[in-house]
Amino acid sequence: MKPGSPLLSAIPGLRHAFFTCDGGVSEGVYSSLNGGLGSNDDPANVTENRRRMAEQMGVTPAHFLGVFQIHSTDAVVATGPWQGASRPRADAIVTRTEGLAIGVTAADCGPILFVDPNARVIAAAHAGWKGALTGILESTVAAMEKLGAERGGIVAAIGPLIRQHSYEVGGEFVERFMEADAENALFFIPAAREDHAMFDLAGFIRMRLENAGVLMIDDVGVDTYSDERFYSYRRSVHRREPDYGRNVHAIALER
Numbered sequence: 001m002k003p004g005s006p007l008l009s010a011i012p013g014l015r016h017a018f019f020t021c022d023g024g025v026s027e028g029v030y031s032s033l034n035g036g037l038g039s040n041d042d043p044a045n046v047t048e049n050r051r052r053m054a055e056q057m058g059v060t061p062a063h064f065l066g067v068f069q070i071h072s073t074d075a076v077v078a079t080g081p082w083q084g085a086s087r088p089r090a091d092a093i094v095t096r097t098e099g100l101a102i103g104v105t106a107a108d109c110g111p112i113l114f115v116d117p118n119a120r121v122i123a124a125a126h127a128g129w130k131g132a133l134t135g136i137l138e139s140t141v142a143a144m145e146k147l148g149a150e151r152g153g154i155v156a157a158i159g160p161l162i163r164q165h166s167y168e169v170g171g172e173f174v175e176r177f178m179e180a181d182a183e184n185a186l187f188f189i190p191a192a193r194e195d196h197a198m199f200d201l202a203g204f205i206r207m208r209l210e211n212a213g214v215l216m217i218d219d220v221g222v223d224t225y226s227d228e229r230f231y232s233y234r235r236s237v238h239r240r241e242p243d244y245g246r247n248v249h250a251i252a253l254e255r
Contacts, residue, residue, distance in 0.1 A: 108162040
C-alpha cells in the first residue's frame with residue numbers, strides 16, 4: 001500500500017502518489033518499480049514502469065514528466081510534454097496544466113509535492129540536503145507564485161525520505177549547515193560515532209517551508225532507509241550493491 005498525504009487527498013480534482021518499489025517489471029537491485037531514468041537498469045523496464053505509474057496517475061506516458069535532477073535550486077514550468085529528447089536540468093517542476101503529471105525521483109532525498117487548491121497550481125520538488133540548504137524549496141514556491149499561487153494558500157506534503165535515526169553525517173557536513181545559520185544546530189543530535197551526528201532532513205525541510213510562508217504541511221513520516229518498500233541509496237551502499245533504484249513521487253491536476 002502506498003503512503004499518501006491526507007491533506008492532498010482531501011483536495012478535489014487532484015491526484016498524487018508516493019510510489020513504492022512494488023508493481024513493476026525491473027529485476028535484481030532494481031526490483032521492481034524503478035522509475036530512475038538515470039539508473040543503469042534496462043531502459044525498456046524503466047519505460048514500462050513509468051508507463052504503469054502514468055496510468056495510475058490518469059495520464060499518458062508522454063504527459064508523465066520528470067527532470068534531469070542536479071541538486072540545484074532550479075524550478076521549471078511545464079505547459080505540456082517536453083519538447084525534444086532531453087529533459088530539463090532542474091530539481092522542481094511547476095504547472096497549472098490539467099492532465100499533466102509532474103514528478104521527481106528520490107532514493108533518500110526529500111520529495112515534496114505542492115498545490116494551491118484555489119489557484120490550481122501544483123509543483124513537485126526534489127530536496128536533498130544540498131537543495132534544501134541552498135534554496136530549492138523557496139525557488140519552487142516563487143515559481144508557483146508566478147503562475148498565480150499564494151504562499152498562504154499552498155499545501156505541501158513531505159514524502160518518504162531518510163529520517164534522522166538513519167541519517168548519520170560527518171563533522172564537515174554539520175559545519176556547512178552551521179556556517180549557513182547557527183540555528184541549524186537544532187537539526188542535529190549526537191551519533192554513536194565520535195565526530196558524527198544524526199541529521200533531521202525532514203525537520204529542516206519543514207522549517208524552510210514555514211519560513212517561506214507555507215504553513216499547511218503534511219509529512220508521511222516514512223524512512224526510506226529502514227522501510228524496504230522504498231529504494232534507498234544509503235542502504236544500497238551499505239550492502240555494496242552496484243546501483244540502486246529510484247522512487248517516483250508525482251502530482252497531477254485532473255481534467
